Amino acid sequence: MHEHTPIQEDVYDAIIVGARIAGAATAALLARQGARVLLLDRARFPATTVSCPIFFGNSLAVLDRIGALAAVEAIGAPKIRSYGTRTPDFDLVTRLPESNGYDYAYSIRRDVLDDAILQTVIQHPNITLREGFTVSGLVQSEGRVVGVRGRAGSSATETILADAVIGADGKRSVVARLVEASDYDRVSGQTAIYYAYYRDFAPLHEPSALIYADPRTQKGVLVFDADSGLTVVSAGVAAGDFETAKRDPEGTLEQLWRAVPELAERGKHATRATPVMGQAPMDSYYRQSFGPGWALVGDAGMYLDPITGQGINNALTAAELFAEAWGKTRRRASWMNAMAEYQRRRDAATRPIYNLVALGTQAQQMSWMGDLGVDLGTPIFKAIARQPATVQQYIGIFNGATPVSSFFNPLNLTRIMVRSVVAG
Numbered sequence: 001m002h003e004h005t006p007i008q009e010d011v012y013d014a015i016i017v018g019a020r021i022a023g024a025a026t027a028a029l030l031a032r033q034g035a036r037v038l039l040l041d042r043a044r045f046p047a048t049t050v051s052c053p054i055f056f057g058n059s060l061a062v063l064d065r066i067g068a069l070a071a072v073e074a075i076g077a078p079k080i081r082s083y084g085t086r087t088p089d090f091d092l093v094t095r096l097p098e099s100n101g102y103d104y105a106y107s108i109r110r111d112v113l114d115d116a117i118l119q120t121v122i123q124h125p126n127i128t129l130r131e132g133f134t135v136s137g138l139v140q141s142e143g144r145v146v147g148v149r150g151r152a153g154s155s156a157t158e159t160i161l162a163d164a165v166i167g168a169d170g171k172r173s174v175v176a177r178l179v180e181a182s183d184y185d186r187v188s189g190q191t192a193i194y195y196a197y198y199r200d201f202a203p204l205h206e207p208s209a210l211i212y213a214d215p216r217t218q219k220g221v222l223v224f225d226a227d228s229g230l231t232v233v234s235a236g237v238a239a240g241d242f243e244t245a246k247r248d249p250e251g252t253l254e255q256l257w258r259a260v261p262e263l264a265e266r267g268k269h270a271t272r273a274t275p276v277m278g279q280a281p282m283d284s285y286y287r288q289s290f291g292p293g294w295a296l297v298g299d300a301g302m303y304l305d306p307i308t309g310q311g312i313n314n315a316l317t318a319a320e321l322f323a324e325a326w327g328k329t330r331r332r333a334s335w336m337n338a339m340a341e342y343q344r345r346r347d348a349a350t351r352p353i354y355n356l357v358a359l360g361t362q363a364q365q366m367s368w369m370g371d372l373g374v375d376l377g378t379p380i381f382k383a384i385a386r387q388p389a390t391v392q393q394y395i396g397i398f399n400g401a402t403p404v405s406s407f408f409n410p411l412n413l414t415r416i417m418v419r420s421v422v423a424g
């Protein structure tokens, strides 16, 4: 039973639950179309969340389109231009190819990044932000979602009405749960992740984000130059080792990265600046992302193993496609038709990388091996590594410069092998 307080006037076109990447971007794009948006989040910003992201040119372009890029640039994080995978036998490391006009990536702590985006977005007069507000229920009328129930802290439950409710509330989306949205194309997670930010980790000659992977030991460690002089170090733990690892996350992380000779050297004066955070192995999924009066964006609507750093871009892509569909509903398209198109376009845009990463990691058991979900031990990667232009094309898959299908097709892979053999 809810303790009911007066129902607020229906002054909002949209209530968005969740105010981080997906929610803030969606709010910006709807407000720009004249929608009156209520943005709710149980967190108070700046607030951290479990994520140690890198994001690339394709995401920078969307941040620019929502007007938040200047605020992100102002954080002053190092521009990462050197990216790739380093193995004991060969490197797939290159300068990032240009993607959407950007030849760099950023790794910025989520409390800093999300706050910079949010503070910019809420400058729009059509957006009202309520922090510290937890949504616990949906209001339905005649088979349609017409609002939310929730409360700020320990105050009384409020009911707030709107034309539509959008769940941008992450993997454990309460909106998805309340509408009983079903998943599809689920792929089981194979890897737990632990990470922490360090000070005084020796940089390379230029800002970099490298994956140190060893096909023989099936271990992988990611090291990204982050904001504020910090370096984020993360390590994958195979699902089978997770029970042991979770008894000692600090020891597990330290032991994994210090076992890589180059990292032991780079990190010999490093001190940990944050607690070790992490996530148990987590399935990738798509989720039914619309219904009468509701929709899902970001991780609420689809989630991909974070190994290749696609979550932020997938969330921003979904926000843009959702906002286009929203525009159609304002021009009298039916909600259900416009939203079905949103989901179709989101899936089409994200499917190639989803299949490459989620299915690849499942096949391989140990996602960190390839930065790619493909076995680094196979001859094709040695062949790629010998051809600098091909390494750059390959790396371009992860920042949106190279369509997956233009690289991973039989003709291209054969060409790469032949060139490698001819070169001796």
Ligand SMILES: Cc1cc2nc3c(=O)[nH]c(=O)nc-3n(C[C@H](O)[C@H](O)[C@H](O)COP(=O)(O)OP(=O)(O)OC[C@H]3O[C@@H](n4cnc5c(N)ncnc54)[C@H](O)[C@@H]3O)c2cc1C
Pocket: 017, 018, 019, 020, 021, 022, 023, 040, 041, 042, 043, 049, 050, 051, 052, 053, 054, 055, 133, 134, 135, 136, 168, 169, 170, 171, 172, 173, 174, 193, 278, 279, 297, 298, 299, 300, 306, 308, 309, 310, 311, 312, 313, 315
């Ligand atoms: C370990 C790890 C590493 C990652 N690394 C990368 C990377 O390198 N690059 C990359 O692009 N992505 C990475 N990701 C993925 C990325 O973090 C997500 O894809 C991204 O955060 C999705 O954003 P979102 O806005 O959809 O959801 P979230 O960031 O999860 O935000 C959801 C928001 O909803 C709010 N909320 C939830 N429930 C309620 C409620 N009931 N009421 C009110 N508010 C609510 C939460 O407080 C939260 O603020 C990583 C993820 C993990 C776990």
